[in-house]
Amino acid sequence: MGLPRLPPEAAHLGHNTPRARLIARQNILDTWSTYREPWLTWVNARLPYGHVLDFGAGHGEIWRSSPRLDDTLFSSLTLADYLLKTEVQHALRAQGVGVNVVQLVDEKGQRMRELPFQKDRFDVVVANLMGDLFGEWEDVGKLLEEFKRVLKSGGSIVVALSGRDHLEELFVLEEKVRGPGAWGSRPGLTAENAVGLLEQHFEDLVVERYPADYEIRDVESVIEYWGNWGDKGLTEEQLDVAKREVEQKLSGGVWRVKGNLVLVRGRKKDTRV
Template structure:
């Protein structure tokens, strides 16, 4: 049996359910940038040859609004992996992924990011969208990404900075729902270039996703903070969130503004 090396928090959050990830992704509904995060990320993913996404989650990168069928033509295969059986089940039943499977070879496989079950030099592109901070040893994962890439192949990695969602987690810290990843992550937007180059990638580029999140009420904040834990918050803590966010909404004209620090890194295997 393959040993899964995602850290304990990630296993608790994602192994048996995709609901918590879906709840957190809903914050993107309040993005002020002209493109969604997934549309932005797709502009950096080459649309040719064989593509591997490691930690594909719920498959949000491959929904039609981010990845229209017109971009499929030169892609020879798409492989989506995740360490979580629940995520793989979600991917296997997702209507958009099923539609893609009728247009090009799409493989869904459960596996560990630090021990990919693919031969060396298999893929033209490897994508890791907001997943490396869930891995206990990101350098091992990056080395695996390099191993399975062909010479000249492209790496696309998305990571958050330490101040990502600062205002949201300031509220969370008041009720015991601070940023777990902030304390656990061994790779962030701040040190990513160093780690990507350390394993031998070249031509590292860095692009920050513009804009902020403007949340129009308390409910999305409650749902996000609920998703951070294993169970929903107690009513007393929910009341604290309602009060603090409500005061902010009153001060800022009906918006709870949340800063984002989402960065997309690209690199090339020599």
């Protein structure tokens, strides 16, 4: 079954919700991007389909532009309550796509140590491991083992990752504005070490870099981007510092920021003898 683009009303957002902030940040990055194709559209064109497990579904926007989701089984995993009832998921259900959203926290609020699915269940695991969600799993190897366990033999793995230098100039300046630790800890699985870890469980790995850096031409978009991190925006004092620092970066007309996003694709190793 094909999945048409979701209707505009499906994207209606309340102000200052986690999903709204996440989408706002992505939209700003797309306006800065030096590549013609937005990140999520680029990723979507490279996704295999079938019975899909989306780990770290984020705002769900990746599925908005998908004309090729040809199976009525779709599962999404997240630790965040706000993702359990998103407009995107409701719209998918309205179009007849079965959406099974599972929260990785039990009734007592304890994080699960295993994915709550039987083995060999999914054709595809799509994993966004760029943000804080990954930090909820203490053992990188254990998480990858779980991906392998729930995949069918020969099933596909698709992992979106950032490099340690992704948006580094923006991170450094943000910490100057907000103070040390503003961005929190960085993910343990990155573009730099992904292949070495993934090849223990998967084969035929292909790494493709999203061919974009970022060109910033105005102060306001940077302020808006930073303001959409966390629950609180910038204080008046931080705003003054931010404007001064960004204006200095823009003294030459354009502030160029390095991007390093990759997509790693592979398939489950066939362990049958």
